[in-house]
Amino acid sequence: MLWLLVTLIVVVVSIAIAFLLLRPIPAKYVKGSIQVVVLGDIGHSPRMQYHALSIAEHGGQVELVGYIDSEPLQPLREHPSVILRPLSRPPQVLQTSNKLLFLLGAPLKVIFQTWTLWEALARQATAHEWMLVQNPPSIPTLLLAILACRARNTKLVVDWHNFGYSILALKLGHSHLLVRVSKYYEYALAKFAYCHFTVTDAMRDVLKNDLAIAQPILTLHDRPAPIFQPMTSQQRAAFLVQQALTAGEASEILQGKTRLVVSSTSWTPDEDFSVLLEALCKYSASAISDSPQLPELLVIITGKGPLRDRYLQKIKSLEASQDLEMITVKTDWLSFEQYASLLAAADLGLSLHTSSSGVDLPMKVVDMFGAGLPVLGYNNYKAWPELVREDINGKGFANAQQMSDTMRLLFDPPPTKLDKLKQGAIHESNRRWDAEWEPIAGRLFGLVT
Structure with missing residues (x-):
């Protein structure tokens, strides 16, 4: 209590001095x-x-x-x-x-x-x-x-x-x-x-x-800003081949053998990426054991932040133990223009934003819709339905099991459910700033x- 009182006095005095x-x-x-x-x-x-x-x-x-x-x-x-x-x-x-x-x-x-x-x-x-x-x-x-x-x-x-x-x-x-x-x-x-x-x-x-x-x-x-726009199939193919993050998997992505999943983050406590890693492990195990028709996933996470190194160590550990056998995870920092193109080229966008207040919404989902990208996001807060319409332009999850189940549902060939969400996201992209x-x-x- 004394610490708080001293802090408040110092702050108030400094503001008063600045004003005078x-x-x-x-x-x-x-x-x-x-x-x-x-x-x-x-x-x-x-x-x-x-x-x-x-x-x-x-x-x-x-x-x-x-x-x-x-x-x-x-x-x-x-x-x-x-x-x-x-x-x-x-x-x-x-x-x-x-x-x-x-x-x-x-x-x-x-x-x-x-x-x-x-x-x-x-x-x-x-x-x-x-x-x-x-x-x-x-x-x-x-x-x-x-x-x-x-x-x-x-x-x-x-x-x-x-x-x-x-x-x-x-x-x-x-x-x-x-x-x-x-x-x-x-x-x-x-x-x-x-x-x-x-x-x-x-x-x-x-x-x-x-x-x-x-x-x-x-x-x-x-x-979304004008820079976030859907791509034609020709533009997508050219970008995947030219972008360093996707060039190695471009052929498999274009054939549907690998699905490109993208998320952005500031690597802060309000986005628990351990949920994503758990879900990816469950997806990989299912694809190996009882659902061999499921495609491999290339998961690209963009952004900078204080928890990045901690999660990178977790990813390396899971890769070493082969818990991510069907998954390739890459992280990088992209320019605004590169990020916009990556969203438009992806198959699914992920949002781990949990909302500290329950009444804010993640800007990343808005950008994904601008690029015509369907979204899978954490939905256990009040404002979520203001942004995402379930089974129309995206889907929600509350835990790692639901996230994994939904990815299997969307990526299980033929991808009719994913295609439906894609059309909904493209329709949503018409709503502009x-x-x-x-x-x-x-x-x-x-x-x-």
């Missing part, structure tokens, strides 16, 4: 100018990139603030109405997945983020008519955004991707005092925003019912009449 010493530069904002804020890697924040690009393409002026650890979308980098303002990353010593070290380093990390973010929001940048802030993370983002907006007469819009306290609970547990304080902080400050976007109706209902927010709460569902964004965000920002 680094006062906002007064400036009259340009109408239609919007500051888009991501306290994370811009390149790994597709929804905020889509926001920024839509604003710019509809005549607005955009300043996109965040970390640039990976390259943002090329149209953003080249658009004359977009300014990218990078943030400095906290020292590496403060980045840890260890629970004890996290508790010790978190206050220092927050203080560092407070100073760098405040300077970016209120000192380096000119004033804007609107500020669109991604949440989470909410600490210290929401408080600093509110202060900057109040000082500059800027209207604040919070774009809710999830709840920050629910993600913190993955590390500390829901009963931890810091998690409860984080929830109160997040909910209390939310009431100072001008308007809210949520990624699901279920999330909107939580904000509306639990917070009794008077401001508008608008559901803005995620939709601009059609969702224009009547909601575009109209709110005054860029669409």
Whole structure:
């Protein structure tokens, strides 16, 4: 309790000092100018990139603030109405997945983020008519955004991707005092925003019912960017042969003897890939013992993250014991363009996202549908039916056995069930970001009449 009190005092004092010493530069904002804020890697924040690009393409002026650890979308980098303002990353010593070290380093990390973010929001940048802030993370983002907006007469819009306290609970547990304080902080400050976007109706209902927010709460569902498109059979064949990850198995994939399965991950605790590995072991055992007609699987997992090395060791161990005899697992980091093509060339997309809150949805599934790729995903949370229609464009599972059973069902020749899901996913690919964004965000920002 003493540690928590000291931490809160240090954070509050640091914010107060930042506000007093680094006062906002007064400036009259340009109408239609919007500051888009991501306290994370811009390149790994597709929804905020889509926001920024839509604003710019509809005549607005955009300043996109965040970390640039990976390259943002090329149209953003080249658009004359977009300014990218990078943030400095906290020292590496403060980045840890260890629970004890996290508790010790978190206050220092927050203080560092407070100073760098405040300077970016209120000192380096000119004033804007609107500020669109991604949440989470909410600490210290929401408080600093509110202060900057109040000082500059800027209207604040919070774009809710999830709840920050629910993600913190993955590390500390829901009963931890810091998690409860984080929830109160997040909910209390939310009431100072001008308007809210949520990624699901279920999330909107939580904000509306639990917070009794008077401001508008608008559901803005995620939709894929134009880069995610279905492929023709000729395009697919050319990509499989040319892509290093698939070239060795391209012939077998095109003949249906091997099925290409793809998943992306940030290798974090909210995606338990041990479930996938268990399911793959069960599939392999079944294909060897009682279902020899089942195809081999090439499973490609893309992404970077803290748990990657741990799972790679598990995969090597399972391969050494021949538990993955019918499975080839490959991992890699791909560019945005390569990833989009890989999804379009695959037979099935996997989502292990478990949802810390129960009311968010994985962006990866949206991208898979954009590429016309059917999805098999963890479905044991409230918002899942808002995205995936069972037996139409995808299927869900709650455990490794169900996942394995469904893969056998879909891949058992002839693949009529998989083909049906493929048609549903291609139909879903017609639903695009601009059609969702224009009547909601575009109209709110005054860029669409």
